[in-house]
Amino acid sequence: MPSDSSEQGQPGRSAKAFGLSDADDLGESPDRPAKSRSRMTLVALLIVLAAAIGLLTLSRWKDAQLSTERANSGLRHPAVGEPLPELHLEPLVGTETTVELADVKGQVVLINYWGTWCPPCRVEFPHIVELSERFGDREDFRFLSVSCIAQLGGDTSRLQSDTAAYLEHQNVDFPVYSDIQGISRWALLQAGRSDSFAFPTTVVLDRQGVIQGVWVGYASGYEQGMGNLVDRLLDASAEPAASESAGAK
The missing domain is CATH 1.20.5 (Single alpha-helices involved in coiled-coils or other helix-helix interfaces)
Structure with missing residues (x-):
């Protein structure tokens, strides 16, 4: 179908x-x-x-x-809080004056130990120059640049010529000192109970000659800590002076 x-x-x-x-x-x-x-x-x-x-x-x-x-x-270095036992720096470039610990009492002091032969020192150097210029107008601040050779003793005349050439190349004219016999470096080691010294090393002292900061070597940011500490110490030093001045009036 x-x-x-x-x-x-x-x-x-x-x-x-x-x-x-x-x-x-x-x-x-x-x-x-x-x-x-x-x-x-x-x-x-x-x-x-x-x-x-x-x-x-x-x-x-x-x-x-x-x-x-x-x-x-x-701020955490073992020498922090200890008085610097001794400071003896000889003139090297741009100065003829020896510096002793008594010469810087009453000032906030930044001491930078460095060498022209030291790569980290050369990296740090422009930042140290900036710090010296930042606080250089303060009468209560002292910057001490200490050019060193790798070993204690050595040829002072070679150190002087190398340092002078480096300063000229960097267009810097602040006074530079030497620590040929290592007296000042040894004093810092004593304060920190250490037996080795590295470059660069930067020390900040308060007005009483007490170590308030020690930066060993260089890393980005160290200069910020140095500047902050110097600022704080200068401000703390200025407050009593301002109070005494107001009281005298």
């Missing part, structure tokens, strides 16, 4: 027979999967970007913490 073509096969007609895609039949747009993938990609990129920003922020915070630790490291 012949089948009715209008009945047969009708349930099997696909959506395409009506000009529709399968996606249309399901009520979906043909490009919806592509849009979803784009959104997922965008979200992933945003997550990666946020993570990168977080890591960068953490890195900068750690760098700031490290810089602060370096700046303050000089």
